[in-house]
Amino acid sequence: MPLIFSPTGLAGAFIVAPEPRTDFRGFFSRTWCAQEFAAAGLEFQVAQCSLSSNARRGTLRGMHYQAHPHEETKLIRCVRGAIMDVIIDLRPESPTFRRHFSVELSHPNRLALYIPRGCAHGFQTLEDDTEVWYQMSEFHHSESARGVRWDDPAFGIAWPITPPILLARDAEYPDFGSGDGPT
Numbered sequence: 001m002p003l004i005f006s007p008t009g010l011a012g013a014f015i016v017a018p019e020p021r022t023d024f025r026g027f028f029s030r031t032w033c034a035q036e037f038a039a040a041g042l043e044f045q046v047a048q049c050s051l052s053s054n055a056r057r058g059t060l061r062g063m064h065y066q067a068h069p070h071e072e073t074k075l076i077r078c079v080r081g082a083i084m085d086v087i088i089d090l091r092p093e094s095p096t097f098r099r100h101f102s103v104e105l106s107h108p109n110r111l112a113l114y115i116p117r118g119c120a121h122g123f124q125t126l127e128d129d130t131e132v133w134y135q136m137s138e139f140h141h142s143e144s145a146r147g148v149r150w151d152d153p154a155f156g157i158a159w160p161i162t163p164p165i166l167l168a169r170d171a172e173y174p175d176f177g178s179g180d181g182p183t
Contacts, residue, residue, distance in 0.1 A: 003030060005040045005114075008101045011094045012116035013087055014042065015103060016075065020110075031112065032075065032135065042114060044073050047139050052132040054081075054125045060164035062122010063088055063148045063173075071117035072138035081130025082106035083123040088148065088155050091118035098176075100155050105132075120148050122170075124159050149173040 004017040018029035030036075037044045052061065063086070066072050076085055086102045104126070105111050115121050123132060147170065150159070154176040 003033060003036045003040075005042070008087075008103070008113075010087060010089045010096045010099060010101045010119070011091075012042075013089075013101060013119065014040070014114040016112040016114050018110055029110070031077070042073075043137075044075065044114070044135075045137055046135045048136045050134040050136070051079075052134070054130045054132070055128065056165055057125055057128050057130075058161040058163075058165050059130075060122065060124040060150055060159065060166045060170065062086065062170065063120040063150055064122060065090065065118070065120040065146055065148075066138060066141060066144040067146050068144070070138050070141040070144040072136045073117050074115040074121060074137070075112050075135040076105065076115065076121065076123070077110075077112040077133045078105040078107060079131050079133045080107050081125060081127040082108075083125055083130060083132060084160055085113050085123045086121070086157055087113065087115050088120040088157075089118070090120055090148070091116075094118070098154060100157055102157070120146075122150060124161060124164060126160065147173045148176050152176050 006015045020027035020029035088100045089096045
């Protein structure tokens, strides 16, 4: 039942796939193991978990991150429905700085996305009644909460459903190039 770690196009970000054991009852699969994450070179201790419930297809949440000193690593999994999950590398020292990566996470594919510190995260629901499970390495600190705009041309993300359903806050973040990038 080991986990399968597949690199993405962003430095330090991975798709994590379970390897289920199936029998006549269904299947059983590991979804997280500290030893397997460490063996894959991934730093991750769970400090907090959250569940996002989204009633309507097209709901967009993001692009969010926590600034220093509360940067967080995340493991994201869609437990009902389907999402397009997106991360943006906001680490100036990274070889993939300002690049983004997206993947469909869904209940049927059971994939998870490992998001390293210093990356913004967001998703858009592809179905009604979608739920997303977050595991985070850091407690939430509202004073460190930041974001970049979901449609900022600096990143060129092609969202599948437009216009999205989103909070005004997520639409009002300044352009990344305006000097209000990550701090």
